Amino acid sequence: MSTNTLEKLQARFDPKAAQGMHEIFQFHFSDADSYYLDIQDGKLDVQQGEHDDPSVSLSLSTDTLKGIMNGDINGMTAFMTGKLKATGNVMLATKLTTLFPSE
Template sequence: MSAAIIAKLHDRFDAQAAQGMDAVFQFHFSDAGDHHLVVRNGTLDIREGEHDEPSVSLSMHSATLKKVMSGELNGMSAFMSGKLRATGNVMLATQLTRLFPGD
């Protein structure tokens, strides 16, 4: 994941929406390695690598994440078309747009 994407995630993070949440979003990027987001009671920590016990794991190309986060591509459409694969608490993935609202 590029430093620019990480910075943008930090900038867009809605701490209010994350109050009371304790979740780990694992990302497996086909072109950029593994990263995980730890969202804990209004805070965000982004780390490289794999987490031992992610709440949900998402596999995709980094361009797919950019499109979903920008609103250019609907997350459910990406999932249904096979551009995004999810395991674990899949419903948690639907919270990403609430945690990282558009501009």
């Protein structure tokens, strides 16, 4: 995953939407290194690698993530068509567009 994509996510992060959240979003990219987002009560920390106890794990390509985050790809459609695989608290994945609203 390019640092540019990560920087865009960090810039779009909405701390108000993350108030009271204590969650780890693990991303396993088919075409890049793994990253996780550690969201703790309105604060975001992005780390490269694997978290040992993520709230939800998402497996996808970086293009699929970009598409979901910019609204070109419906997350549920990506899930149903196999472009996105999720394990753990799958409902958390639906909050990504709320946590990172598009410009």
